[in-house]
Amino acid sequence: MLCYLSAFLVISLNVQKSYSSNIEYDGSVTIRLQHALVASEDPVFTDRGNVTVHSLRLGQATINQRPLSPDEQLQLRDLAAKNHFYQLKSIVTANDGSQKTFLSTVKACMLAESELDDRLSVSIDYMGRVIAVTSIIASKSTCEGAVVSLEKLKHFTTSVYVRHTEPGPIPDTASYIQKLEREREAKEKGEVKDNRSFLAKYWMYIVPLVIIMVVSSATNPDAQQGSQ
Incomplete structure (x- = not known):
């Protein structure tokens, strides 16, 4: 990239x-x-x-x-x-x-x-x-x-x-690339900390589990009645 x-x-x-x-x-x-x-x-x-x-x-x-x-x-x-x-x-x-x-x-x-x-x-x-x-x-x-x-x-x-006529502004691509370079170097050195919450980090694992639990509960109503 x-x-x-x-x-x-x-x-x-x-x-x-x-x-x-x-x-x-x-x-x-x-x-x-x-x-x-x-x-x-x-x-x-x-x-x-x-x-x-x-x-x-x-x-x-x-x-x-x-x-x-x-x-x-x-x-x-x-x-x-x-x-x-x-x-x-x-x-x-x-x-x-x-x-x-x-x-x-x-x-x-x-x-x-x-x-x-x-x-x-x-x-x-x-x-x-x-x-x-x-x-x-x-x-x-x-x-x-x-x-x-x-x-x-x-x-x-x-x-x-x-x-x-006046041209439109030219994008500052040099500064953007320098920023990407700094971020890449920081990641390679392990200096970048992930400050996201638990849900933000692992939502892709949590959501499928919740769906499976909901589907299982809907398909086994007798199991739910027996546990009551």
Whole structure:
């Protein structure tokens, strides 16, 4: 058993070492932003802009977004007036060329009433991979029904936040194995005292005897009457 635990300790230490090296990993990704401004079961996405995360470890990012055209401004205001959702598609391209696509939605009225001031949350796992891109309206939690002029629905003012996920705690297997080693050595030296009660020590012998006595009494009622 101790051999298996020792092997598990080695594996745990290797995992911990691997994790320590992975959080130092750095790289960059590009995110192509597209949005749907017309409510539809099969939405059509058009380009909104691009985000470049220059350092995943430090969370350094730049964003370049084009202004909305007059037709797009009308579409967004109509989307908000009808209480529909604004859909954002984020296409992430990593250093190795692999791509992932994420879709997020917010109330169009919240985006309009915030005057296109939104937040882009980019979540990174411990391996430095993007696992989620979410659009958040930080300044609004509900729609108030305010009428926003088209001029204020032209330029996005977006903040990009890179968030790193935190791993769960690593079990302290070294201390556990040391405890088992101490207990084993104490047993070999005869230093471990059994402080259990008599019943706790010998219940496995007592219970069968009691059962046999009960069964014998039940099967020999005449013997019981004769002894009375």
